[in-house]
Amino acid sequence: MKSVRVVEGRAVPxxxxxxxxxxxxxxxxxxxxxxxxFGRGLFSEWRDDPGFVLNQAExxxxxxxxxxxxxxxxxxxxxAVWALMxxxxxxxxxxxxxxxxxxxxxxQGLVIVQLPSEDVEALTALVxxxxxxxxxxxxxNLEIEVPQANWRRPFVLDPSTQERLLNGWDDIGLxxxxxxxxxxxxxxxxxxxxxGLVDA
Amino acid sequence: xxRTLYEKIWDDHVIAGEGETPLLYVDxxxxxxxxxxxxxxxxxxNGRRVRRPERTLATADHNVPTDPLSVPVSDPVSRxxxxxxxxxxxxxxxxxxxxxxxxxxxxxxxxxxLGVSQPGTVIVCGDSHxxxxxxxGALAFGIGxxxxxxxxxxxxxxxxxxxxxxxxxxxxxxxxxxxxxxxLAIVARLGTGGGAGYVIEYRGEAIRALSVExxxxxxxxxxxxxxxxxxxxxxxxxxxxxRGRPGVASGDAFEAQASAxxxxxxxxxxxxxxxxxxxxxxxxxxVTWGTNPSQVVALDGVIPSSIDAEADMREAHERxxxxxxxxxxxxxxxxxxxxxxIGSCTNSRIEDLRAAAEVAAGHHVSPxxxxxxxxxxxxxKAQAEAxxxxxxFLAAGFEWREPGCSMCLGMNPDQLTPGQRSAxxxxxxxxxxxxxxxxTHLVSxxxxxxxxxxxxxxxxxxxx
Numbered sequence: 278m279k280s281v282r283v284v285e286g287r288a289v290p291x292x293x294x295x296x297x298x299x300x301x302x303x304x305x306x307x308x309x310x311x312x313x314x315f316g317r318g319l320f321s322e323w324r325d326d327p328g329f330v331l332n333q334a335e336x337x338x339x340x341x342x343x344x345x346x347x348x349x350x351x352x353x354x355x356x357a358v359w360a361l362m363x364x365x366x367x368x369x370x371x372x373x374x375x376x377x378x379x380x381x382x383x384x385q386g387l388v389i390v391q392l393p394s395e396d397v398e399a400l401t402a403l404v405x406x407x408x409x410x411x412x413x414x415x416x417x418n419l420e421i422e423v424p425q426a427n428w429r430r431p432f433v434l435d436p437s438t439q440e441r442l443l444n445g446w447d448d449i450g451l452x453x454x455x456x457x458x459x460x461x462x463x464x465x466x467x468x469x470x471x472x473g474l475v476d477a
Numbered sequence: 478x479x480r481t482l483y484e485k486i487w488d489d490h491v492i493a494g495e496g497e498t499p500l501l502y503v504d505x506x507x508x509x510x511x512x513x514x515x516x517x518x519x520x521x522x523n524g525r526r527v528r529r530p531e532r533t534l535a536t537a538d539h540n541v542p543t544d545p546l547s548v549p550v551s552d553p554v555s556r557x558x559x560x561x562x563x564x565x566x567x568x569x570x571x572x573x574x575x576x577x578x579x580x581x582x583x584x585x586x587x588x589x590x591l592g593v594s595q596p597g598t599v600i601v602c603g604d605s606h607x608x609x610x611x612x613x614g615a616l617a618f619g620i621g622x623x624x625x626x627x628x629x630x631x632x633x634x635x636x637x638x639x640x641x642x643x644x645x646x647x648x649x650x651x652x653x654x655x656x657x658x659x660x661l662a663i664v665a666r667l668g669t670g671g672g673a674g675y676v677i678e679y680r681g682e683a684i685r686a687l688s689v690e691x692x693x694x695x696x697x698x699x700x701x702x703x704x705x706x707x708x709x710x711x712x713x714x715x716x717x718x719x720r721g722r723p724g725v726a727s728g729d730a731f732e733a734q735a736s737a738x739x740x741x742x743x744x745x746x747x748x749x750x751x752x753x754x755x756x757x758x759x760x761x762x763x764v765t766w767g768t769n770p771s772q773v774v775a776l777d778g779v780i781p782s783s784i785d786a787e788a789d790m791r792e793a794h795e796r797x798x799x800x801x802x803x804x805x806x807x808x809x810x811x812x813x814x815x816x817x818x819i820g821s822c823t824n825s826r827i828e829d830l831r832a833a834a835e836v837a838a839g840h841h842v843s844p845x846x847x848x849x850x851x852x853x854x855x856x857x858k859a860q861a862e863a864x865x866x867x868x869x870f871l872a873a874g875f876e877w878r879e880p881g882c883s884m885c886l887g888m889n890p891d892q893l894t895p896g897q898r899s900a901x902x903x904x905x906x907x908x909x910x911x912x913x914x915x916x917t918h919l920v921s922x923x924x925x926x927x928x929x930x931x932x933x934x935x936x937x938x939x940x941x
Contacts (some may be wrong), residue, residue, distance in 0.1 A: 294793045295669055295769050299907040304886045308540060308554040310514035310561045322909050346789075347670040350703060350769075351907060352886075353605040354512065355621035376673055376705050377605060381621035394789075435637065437498050448623070449525070452500060452631045455492075459500070459633060462492045468504050468532065471593045471724030 278386040280445030284368040284414040286340030289330055290401040296344060297351035298378060302360040304352075315356055316363030335408035343401050344371040346394065349378025358385045368414050370421065372397050383438045384448060388414055390421055390432045403428060416442050479744025481641045482710050483676045486616040486741070490599045492633060500633040504598035507584045508535035508571065508625070510562040511888070512603030516626035517565035528632045530570040534593060537562055537576050538583045540888040543851050543878035546577045555889065569629070582854020582880045585609040585822035589693065590856050592722025596711045596738040601628055606822045606904065608699040611708040612692035613715055614741040616676070618705040639705070640750040642675040643743075646683035648757040653936065655832065656691035657824060657902065657921035659683065659755075660698040661763040665773035666755060672704030675751065678743060679709050683757035689718040690828045697823045698904050701770040710742030762936055764809055765906045765919040767797035772906070776924060776936055780807045800908055801916050802896070809934045812918075816899040817848040817929035818911070819875075819922055821885035824902035825853030827860050829922040833902075834866040836926035836937045842874035843932030849876045849891065851883040875929065887912045900928040 306318035323329045330336060342361065348371040349357060358381045361369065368388035382389050392400070403426050404410055413422045416439065422429040434442070441448070452459075480488070493499040506529075513535070520526070527533060540555040542548065550556040559576065566573035574581040580591060585606050588594035596614035601607060603625040610617035620634065628634055644663060677699050684692065692709045699707030709715075716735045719725050726734055762776040772794075774781055782805035783794035798805065803812070819825070819833050830852060842848045850870050852858035858880055861867055867877045884891040885903035887910070893899055895914025902925050906917040920928065927935040 293796075294790075297769070297905075297907050299886075299905065299910050303909055303913070304888045305913075307511050307888060308552075308558050310518075310558055312515045312518070322913065347673075347703070350669050351605065351700070351905060353603060353619035353621055355515075355623060358621070373670055373673065375703065377619055377621060377700075381623065384621065384623035437635075437637075448635055449519075449523075449627050449630050451498075452627065452633060452635065453525075455494075455497070455500065456631075458492055458494060459502075459631060462502060463632075466502065468502075469595045469598050470726075471591070471595075 278384070278445050278447060281367070281386050281388060281442045282416055284340065284388055285411060286367065287336065287338065287409060288341035288343050288370070288400070288404045288412045289336040289339040290404050291330060291342060291344045292401060294345035295347045295350065298349055298354050298357040298375070299351055301349065301357040302354065307354060307356055312359060313363065315360035319360040319364045338365065340365055340367045341412050341414065342366050342369045343397060343404060344369060346372040348374050350375035353377045355381040358382050358387050362387055370397060370400060383441065386442060386445070388416060388442065390414060392421070392430055392432055396430050399428065478748065479746040481743040481747040481749060482614065482678055482708050482741055483616060483639065483641050486597055486599065487638060489597065499636055499638070501599055501636040502633050503601050503628050504532060505588070505593055505600045506533045506628045507588055507600065507602035507607070508533060509539055509584050509604065510537050510558045511539040512622050513565065513625055514558060514561045515622050516629055517569065519626040520569070520629060525630045527569040527571060527629045532632060533571045533629070535562060535566050535571050535573040536581050536584055536587055539882045539886070541576045541881040542889050543881050543883050543891055546879060552890070579855050582856065583822045583825065583882055585697065586825060586853030586857060589613060590722065590854060592719055592724030595719065595725070596715060597741040601634065605700045606697050608705065608707045609693050609697040609822055611696040611699070611706055612689055613719070614709060614711040614738065616706055616708065619700065639676045640674050642672060642677045642704070642751040642753065643749040644677050644679050645681040645752065645754045646679065646757050647681050647754060648683060649686055650683055650757045650760060653938070654760055654762060655921040655923060656687055656694040658763045659757070659760055660695045661765065661770070661773045661919065662755060662760045663695070664698055664701045664770050666753065667702040669701065669769050669771050670703045672699060672702035675704050676706040676708060677704045678749070679707060684709055685712065688828060689714050690826045693826070694823055698770065701904060711738050762921065762924055764924065764934055766801065766803060767794070768800055768906055768908050770904065770906060770919060772797060774809060776809055776934060778809055780805050780809065782806065811933060813898070813933045814846060814900045814928055815897040816893060817846060817925050818851070818884040818899055818901040818903065819849065819925050820851030820853065820883050821903035822853065822882070823904045824922050825851060825857065827857050829902065830857065830861050830866050833922040833926040834869040836923050836940070837873040837875060837930065838869050840873055840930040840940055842929045846929050846932055848874065848929040849878055849884060851878045852880050854880050884911050886910060900925050900934065
């Protein structure tokens with residue numbers, strides 16, 4: 278994964294609560310065996326509606342999605358993260374997130390910014406009034422800022438997620454370096470067996 | 478101070494040196510065709526192997542057709558994904574139960590029924606309903622594809638300790654009220670985000686009184702309340718369920734194993750980070766009315782109005798009513814359905830099929846309803862056929878199909894068409910979940926069967 282130190286760009290307000298991962302990318306898109314090309318499936322049930330916010334010209338090219346509470350609940354499909362990133366999003370701001378979605382995002386370098394509801398509402402109001410406002414998410418100092426509006430808020434990332442984002446670390450590579458530790462665990466650990474399972 | 482069941486399993490599996498990120502050792506990694514191809518590709522790209530192929534078990538479930546096995550997979554994209562699973566399992570030495578294999582079925586049905594899902598173990602799968610296996614006292618949760626790749630390569634997961642929540646259900650469920658009605662009540666109580674960050678342990682007299690399959694139904698929907706895992710401590714029912722399963726030892730060796738499993742309960746003095754108590758006697762047959770699983774109403778009730786919703790939920794409430802094509806105040810029993818689906822990792826086990834068949838026996842599906850019964854696995858299907866349940870369903874006008882996830886998520890041809898309304902024993906009523914524009918109401922197997930006969934929402938007792 279690529280190192281992410283700062284995300285700068287325009288933001289698009291979704292203004293919907295409980296956007297589950299089935300909404301982010303419907304299951305018909307999950308049959309693909311590739312990791313790319315999911316952007317076309319992003320919010321595909323809503324994209325036919327010309328009034329849908331992602332279809333508004335003033336938000337074209339936005340890289341930050343401002344969403345409602347409980348964004349990314351439901352299915353574990355990482356395809357949701359791939360679709361958001363393939364579309365061009367680099368960060369999601371919301372009052373709360375689904376646990377698995379948050380985890381999947383951290384593996385791909387999609388920055389998750391959790392803010393209190395009133396701050397998400399304030400940011401939504403700002404970018405609704407002025408879609409061209411620049412929003413800056415600083416992963417080093419854990420701050421989100423709209424410089425032109427003199428609006429700035431801190432946010433929290435768990436230290437290991439922040440470290441991996443800043444360094445662009447690949448979890449598997451890191452864990453494989455701990456191979457001896459895993460082998461030592463296995464040497465004294467008796468895992469359950471299911472030897473009786475006959476491959477009939 | 479005592480430990481909770483979650484803490485015991487965590488302590489048994491955690492690998493963490495001084496100042497290091499904890500790794501959780503995985504005993505059983507279940508794999509299916511949808512969330513694994515990119516993970517196997519990642520291994521290939523980096524020249525990595527599967528560290529413990531013998532701890533890994535794969536099956537095809539999400540997009541297998543439920544047509545007779547003689548009918549080939551007609552959708553080329555689905556076929557390609559099923560072939561990729563076969564190629565990947567072959568190349569990396571992973572045991573696979575492909576379409577048509579005697580052990581094939583929905584991944585969360587076959588793990589328990591084969592006896593590979595065992596107490597005190599850590600089980601993961603690239604599927605959010607992995608929480609199902611928690612009914613056996615295992616720590617089981619869903620992961621994304623990057624984590625699937627991580628487990629394949631290292632047999633571990635980078636993990637942070639979760640908070641613990643006790644959901645205690647006092648008293649006994651009343652006759653005619655099922656595990657599904659109970660878990661819908663729990664999800665309604667917690668909301669879709671109430672369990673976020675927690676592992677839930679289900680406790681209390683009502684949980685103890687449930688069969689292990691009923692506990693699976695409850696644990697299955699933990700994720701609908703936002704919790705990655707749900708657990709039930711080991712008791713006699715757990716051990717009786719596992720005895721004689723293909724994956725466990727037999728005779729004295731099993732009994733020795735079983736006594737070791739008995740420690741997988743929370744200690745009496747264990748402290749949970751949160752506790753929620755429900756009264757089982759107050760729970761009634763439930764139906765979801767909206768587009769998330771916490772939008773629940775009694776079968777005896779009416780579609781709720783947004784006026785009664787919390788202020789920040791009103792807009793979502795109105796959107797859900799509009800999507801579902803419903804008006805507040807409509808009695809649930811007045812709502813007609815087009816399709817009834819009995820199946821999914823929530824409710825496709827033998828007890829579910831027995832409950833539905835008991836209702837269907839001697840009746841006929843309403844002429845304007847299509848009703849599908851999709852057993853969770855070939856083993857469930859064979860057992861049902863040995864009991865004659867297939868003949869009951871067929872005589873009553875239900876379709877009796879081959880196993881798979883089917884209409885729960887509509888990745889195979891079993892889908893709703895736009896505007897169609899279903900009564901479904903599955904777990905998610907999200908917009909478009911069962912097919913674009915489809916309208917899903919989640920119910921128990923008994924209510925699903927009665928609804929198929931009545932053509933509108935009904936309890937078994939409503940049928941003359």
